Amino acid sequence: MRFIALITILLMGGLLFYGLPDFPDWGDPASPASTHVSPYYIEHGAADTHAPNIVTAVLADYRGYDTMFETAVIFSAGLACFFLLRTFRQKSAETKLYRHIPTGVTLRIEKGGKTPAGSEEFEPIDSHWVPYDMIINMTCRLIVPFVQLFALYVIAHGHYSPGGGFQGGVIFGAAIILFAISHDLRSVFRRLQEKTAILLSAAGVLIYAGTGVLCLILGGNFLDYSRLAGLLGVDAVMARSHGILIVEIGVGLAVMAVMVMLYYNLSSAGRHDEGL
Amino acid sequence: MIWPVDLIIMLLVMVSGIGAIMVRDLLGAAVLFGVYSFLMCLLYAIMGAVDVAFTEASVGAGVSSVFFVAAVFRTSRRTKD
Numbered sequence: 435m436r437f438i439a440l441i442t443i444l445l446m447g448g449l450l451f452y453g454l455p456d457f458p459d460w461g462d463p464a465s466p467a468s469t470h471v472s473p474y475y476i477e478h479g480a481a482d483t484h485a486p487n488i489v490t491a492v493l494a495d496y497r498g499y500d501t502m503f504e505t506a507v508i509f510s511a512g513l514a515c516f517f518l519l520r521t522f523r524q525k526s527a528e529t530k531l532y533r534h535i536p537t538g539v540t541l542r543i544e545k546g547g548k549t550p551a552g553s554e555e556f557e558p559i560d561s562h563w564v565p566y567d568m569i570i571n572m573t574c575r576l577i578v579p580f581v582q583l584f585a586l587y588v589i590a591h592g593h594y595s596p597g598g599g600f601q602g603g604v605i606f607g608a609a610i611i612l613f614a615i616s617h618d619l620r621s622v623f624r625r626l627q628e629k630t631a632i633l634l635s636a637a638g639v640l641i642y643a644g645t646g647v648l649c650l651i652l653g654g655n656f657l658d659y660s661r662l663a664g665l666l667g668v669d670a671v672m673a674r675s676h677g678i679l680i681v682e683i684g685v686g687l688a689v690m691a692v693m694v695m696l697y698y699n700l701s702s703a704g705r706h707d708e709g710l
Numbered sequence: 711m712i713w714p715v716d717l718i719i720m721l722l723v724m725v726s727g728i729g730a731i732m733v734r735d736l737l738g739a740a741v742l743f744g745v746y747s748f749l750m751c752l753l754y755a756i757m758g759a760v761d762v763a764f765t766e767a768s769v770g771a772g773v774s775s776v777f778f779v780a781a782v783f784r785t786s787r788r789t790k791d
Contacts, residue, residue, distance in 0.1 A: 489761040596760040604768040611776055693773055701780040710780050
């Protein structure tokens with residue numbers, strides 16, 4: 435089996451290298467992309483959409499239809515992970531661990547023992563031994579808001595600097611994952627439930643597609659943001675700029691929620707009781 | 711593009727890529743894959759594709775490493791082959 439795989443990979447690699455010389459050189463001014471496609475965006479991008487970062491203008495405006503389905507792909511990746519991994523059958527652990535919060539002492543309760551559930555002074559901890567470390571907890575608690583703020587900046591500032599909904603959403607999701615790693619899954623569920631994450635991921639795709647349909651209703655083409663000018667109270671060019679921001683927010687929401695969903699399902703093997 | 715920097719990064723990309731396949735410890739493979747992603751991000755940045763580099767840094771080197779570690783945590787750390 436390994437041998438067949440090796441042969442296949444070598445064959446595909448050989449084919450890739452065989453096809454490589456037909457590609458235009460890096461930055462070749464005579465290549466088709468540089469003669470027909472790029473000049474239009476470079477010359478008209480800022481004037482058409484008020485977005486100095488041409489990449490954002492191309493991604494969310496000129497090629498907005500592609501980006502919509504990219505978001506749909508991310509969403510379906512999240513759904514696929516949910517359907518593959520999520521189990522609702524709870525496996526009750528043999529022994530349960532509880533930490534006494536004021537003293538930090540850990541209680542180990544054998545099967546059938548009385549658990550201090552509902553008590554304010556005890557919190558359940560994972561059965562894999564997780565040392566309680568105040569420095570890690572507090573540092574991550576301190577960092578997370580700033581990471582989230584940076585993620586919002588990346589989404590909102592996508593017109594002017596590298597970034598956009600996708601990167602900002604991933605960073606926002608990473609902040610929540612950092613919180614989950616430094617604490618445990620239970621404390622992150624108290625802040626962002628699984629149901630909320632699923633709804634948010636669907637809402638992100640809905641915002642994107644809904645903007646497109648809104649443009650369609652207002653008499654334009656699908657995702658032709660200049661038609662939103664009347665609703666937003668700005669001129670057509672500025673409306674395209676705002677339209678880009680709206681769909682970027684949709685992408686950011688979807689990506690953030692899907693990243694968090696993936697982490698929930700992967701780290702707890704779909705049981706959502708205790709994780710990494 | 712500064713060619714010595716480019717050459718060194720290319721070599722490291724190959725080393726970390728092959729290493730990620732060959733290494734027996736899956737946690738090590740996850741870390742090597744993160745290294746590979748970060749080096750690719752550097753390559754994109756050198757070529758001027760800053761947006762792509764940003765995506766690669768956040769998705770490839772950041773979140774997907776965490777996903778790999780989480781998957782290794784829930785399965786086994788040793789490969790069978």
